Amino acid sequence: MIPDIAQEGSAQEEQWVPEPKAPVVMFNNVGKTYGRYQAIGGVSLALSGGVTGILGLNGAGKSTLFKLLMGKLQPTQGEVRLFGTNPWKNPAPYARVGYVPENENMHDWMTAHEFVSTFARLHGLTRDEAKQEAERVLEFVGLSDVMHKKIGRYSKGMRQRAKIAHALVNDPDLIILDEPLQGCDPLARTTIMNVIRELGRMGRTVLLSSHILSEIERITEQIVILHQGRLLAIGNLHAIREQLDNIPHTIEIECGDAKALAQDVLSLEVVHGLQFPSPTKLKIFTHHLGEFHQRLPKIIVDNNHDVMVINNPDDDLQSILGYLTGGYN
Amino acid sequence: MEKKRGETIWTSLDRKATAIAEFTMRQYRTRISTWVVLGVGFLAISVVLLFYIDAMNTDIEAIDNDGDSYDWDGDGYVNGQEIKYGTDLNDAFSHPGLLNPPIEPEPASMYINEDDYDWDYSDASSITTGYDNDGDCANSSLLLSQQDGNGDGTPCNIILRYDSLNGGYIVFADPYVDEDPDEDRYGKEAQHRAFILGIGKLGFVFLLSIFIPLFLATGLIRDEMTSGTMQYMTAKPIARGEIFLYRMLGYLAIVWPYLIMLCSLLALVSGIMGPGDQFFRFGDLGVWFSILIAALLATLVYGMLFAFLGVLWKYGIILALPIAAWELGMALLSMSVPESSFLRMSIVGWSMSIIDSGAYLAWPDMAMFTQAGEWAGGSNQGDTFLMFGGNELPGYGALEWAQSDLGLGLGPYATTVVSVIVLLFQATFFWFIGQLIFKSKEIV
Numbered sequence: 223m224i225p226d227i228a229q230e231g232s233a234q235e236e237q238w239v240p241e242p243k244a245p246v247v248m249f250n251n252v253g254k255t256y257g258r259y260q261a262i263g264g265v266s267l268a269l270s271g272g273v274t275g276i277l278g279l280n281g282a283g284k285s286t287l288f289k290l291l292m293g294k295l296q297p298t299q300g301e302v303r304l305f306g307t308n309p310w311k312n313p314a315p316y317a318r319v320g321y322v323p324e325n326e327n328m329h330d331w332m333t334a335h336e337f338v339s340t341f342a343r344l345h346g347l348t349r350d351e352a353k354q355e356a357e358r359v360l361e362f363v364g365l366s367d368v369m370h371k372k373i374g375r376y377s378k379g380m381r382q383r384a385k386i387a388h389a390l391v392n393d394p395d396l397i398i399l400d401e402p403l404q405g406c407d408p409l410a411r412t413t414i415m416n417v418i419r420e421l422g423r424m425g426r427t428v429l430l431s432s433h434i435l436s437e438i439e440r441i442t443e444q445i446v447i448l449h450q451g452r453l454l455a456i457g458n459l460h461a462i463r464e465q466l467d468n469i470p471h472t473i474e475i476e477c478g479d480a481k482a483l484a485q486d487v488l489s490l491e492v493v494h495g496l497q498f499p500s501p502t503k504l505k506i507f508t509h510h511l512g513e514f515h516q517r518l519p520k521i522i523v524d525n526n527h528d529v530m531v532i533n534n535p536d537d538d539l540q541s542i543l544g545y546l547t548g549g550y551n
Numbered sequence: 552m553e554k555k556r557g558e559t560i561w562t563s564l565d566r567k568a569t570a571i572a573e574f575t576m577r578q579y580r581t582r583i584s585t586w587v588v589l590g591v592g593f594l595a596i597s598v599v600l601l602f603y604i605d606a607m608n609t610d611i612e613a614i615d616n617d618g619d620s621y622d623w624d625g626d627g628y629v630n631g632q633e634i635k636y637g638t639d640l641n642d643a644f645s646h647p648g649l650l651n652p653p654i655e656p657e658p659a660s661m662y663i664n665e666d667d668y669d670w671d672y673s674d675a676s677s678i679t680t681g682y683d684n685d686g687d688c689a690n691s692s693l694l695l696s697q698q699d700g701n702g703d704g705t706p707c708n709i710i711l712r713y714d715s716l717n718g719g720y721i722v723f724a725d726p727y728v729d730e731d732p733d734e735d736r737y738g739k740e741a742q743h744r745a746f747i748l749g750i751g752k753l754g755f756v757f758l759l760s761i762f763i764p765l766f767l768a769t770g771l772i773r774d775e776m777t778s779g780t781m782q783y784m785t786a787k788p789i790a791r792g793e794i795f796l797y798r799m800l801g802y803l804a805i806v807w808p809y810l811i812m813l814c815s816l817l818a819l820v821s822g823i824m825g826p827g828d829q830f831f832r833f834g835d836l837g838v839w840f841s842i843l844i845a846a847l848l849a850t851l852v853y854g855m856l857f858a859f860l861g862v863l864w865k866y867g868i869i870l871a872l873p874i875a876a877w878e879l880g881m882a883l884l885s886m887s888v889p890e891s892s893f894l895r896m897s898i899v900g901w902s903m904s905i906i907d908s909g910a911y912l913a914w915p916d917m918a919m920f921t922q923a924g925e926w927a928g929g930s931n932q933g934d935t936f937l938m939f940g941g942n943e944l945p946g947y948g949a950l951e952w953a954q955s956d957l958g959l960g961l962g963p964y965a966t967t968v969v970s971v972i973v974l975l976f977q978a979t980f981f982w983f984i985g986q987l988i989f990k991s992k993e994i995v
Contacts, residue, residue, distance in 0.1 A: 292785075316789075
């Protein structure tokens with residue numbers, strides 16, 4: 223075929239050699255503006271290995287950060303490096319990257335197996351190799367039994383897992399997941415979390431974004447907090463959380479009998495306040511969100527409570543952000 | 552991934568190419584819009600085909616161009632028979648029945664279309680042709696010198712001379728020779744050729760080759776960018792120029808077989824239905840082949856162009872519409888003024904010159920044949936004694952409209968080669984620009 227002369231690098235993984243000493247992901251004073259709107263400003267960050275959660279409210283710039291990394295956006299300022307290579311206009315490093323976009327649109331007319339194996343061939347695999355690889359990764363995300371069904375008939379959680387499978391083809395060193403848990407049912411959530419933890423254990427560099435702290439918390443302790451396009455905090459979640467315990471958190475539970483549940487919940491010392499907005503709704507205030515969440519399931523199961531919804535609003539992240547930004551939101 | 556033996560850039564490119572092309576092809580197949588567009592195209596062509604079949608099955612009314620089926624003096628003998636026996640057309644008491652032995656009157660129908668063309672179209676330089684079938688040249692009261700009106704020494708014949716200045720033929724005819732041509736014979740052949748050229752030029756190269764890419768190729772890259780599904784493809788180690796190219800391959804894998812099928816169908820039907828004694832008109836296949844080549848290349852170039860416009864702007868179809876209008880103008884221009892230099896700035900002009908070359912090769916008698924239709928037994932010339940028919944033979948107008956000369960000033964083979972090269976260059980150019988723009992686009 224005709225060689226691509228305008229390209230900066232090469233699409234061939236054979237020719238592209240990653241910098242051995244460079245961090246997997248590096249942002250150096252990166253900014254991205256759309257007209258007068260600044261999506262990202264002055265972000266400097268270097269990551270290698272382990273699972274890192276990118277935390278931020280909607281519009282904080284998480285997706286922009288990922289898209290810059292995937293060469294889908296061109297930074298207006300600073301430089302982005304993926305394995306030491308500039309990803310803009312250069313698809314070569316993607317041979318070692320898996321990307322799960324936030325976008326919910328998929329090729330609904332394909333089966334998950336076709337979807338994964340078709341895109342696996344773009345890594346240079348033959349048809350048969352791609353099929354084997356697709357089966358392997360679909361097994362890994364737990365979709366083996368439904369992989370020959372059309373994606374259009376999948377639930378939200380299955381779609382997310384199909385997207386993750388697509389990203390895991392060719393065993394990438396870096397996996398980027400943009401809001402992988404959004405809209406998933408609890409079962410899919412658990413599966414996806416296990417997959418991500420497993421990838422971390424396998425020594426891959428995993429980046430995932432979320433706007434829900436408790437989700438990230440169950441997967442990793444290494445977090446990056448983005449707020450209004452700025453890097454607010456990097457580091458161990460515990461260190462940040464220690465300081466946060468003075469701030470009360472709110473949990474909303476919808477259940478059959480709010481009063482009965484309230485009695486049992488009050489036995490926890492971490493709970494320091496309750497509210498009854500309606501007979502089937504319970505609002506719980508706590509300083510130790512993590513501990514509360516660890517102990518809540520046991521209470522529910524032991525006392526056979528009929529719980530419909532556990533709502534953990536953005537409150538916790540809001541409060542962290544509030545704390546980090548000095549009380550303003 | 553472990554590297555395997557025998558692995559080269561080419562094998563891996565091939566894997567990517569087939570993966571994306573197959574993917575694109577299947578994507579087209581799952582869309583209803585694809586089938587609607589292809590179905591409408593098929594219907595439009597079929598309707599024209601029905602008109603053609605109807606025309607081929609309808610006899611063209613015979614016209615007595617020289618008027619010798621009439622009986623002026625009312626003696627029961629038509630003029631033609633009276634001329635044959637040298638009796639007076641205007642005298643009721645002078646007719647072949649009074650001769651010894653008396654001659655029975657012949658039916659008037661014998662004197663309609665009785666002096667058809669006997670032209671030998673195969674010799675293209677300067678030829679002597681035409682034969683006075685009904686003998687009304689030899690039997691006329693004209694002097695021998697008057698019977699040799701064109702002065703070539705032979706009475707009652709026709710000389711055709713190629714006019715290299717204007718590219719056509721000039722007819723030098725002796726009086727009353729080939730003056731009552733068979734309308735049906737000429738008209739069917741002319742309509743048949745006009746149908747093939749017309750449907751090839753306006754049906755295949757213009758209508759199908761513009762509208763199919765307009766609906767199918769404009770969104771080739773753009774739709775994926777809008778819906779966000781391009782995220783999956785661009786997350787893989789593949790250059791965007793390759794994505795553009797391989798998706799185009801998938802588009803061609805749908806459009807080209809469709810054109811081949813449709814073109815074969817028409818070639819088959821018109822080959823069987825067309826005029827002539829033979830079972831199948833194999834001689835037309837060359838024209839159909841050139842139509843197919845022209846349409847395949849045109850869909851490629853328009854596909855690249857419209858896909859590029861789609862990448863350029865979200866509403867690329869709006870940019871494509873003025874181009875389609877320009878191409879329509881160029882299509883009509885190429886059929887009337889094939890040498891116009893405006894045509895060099897079009898896609899349709901180059902495609903149509905491929906068809907013209909094909910027609911030139913398959914029907915070398917075309918220039919003489921159209922001239923025959925215009926001459927119409929001399930009814931266009933002032934020196935004929937009767938003008939009962941129209942000025943031109945039926946089918947001549949359509950043929951004259953559908954056919955055009957080679958506009959490049961080159962021979963048919965050279966015209967074809969140059970046109971194919973130009974079209975391939977255009978396709979490459981649009982691909983190059985398209986992928987350059989695609990590469991600089993941010994995928995949000």
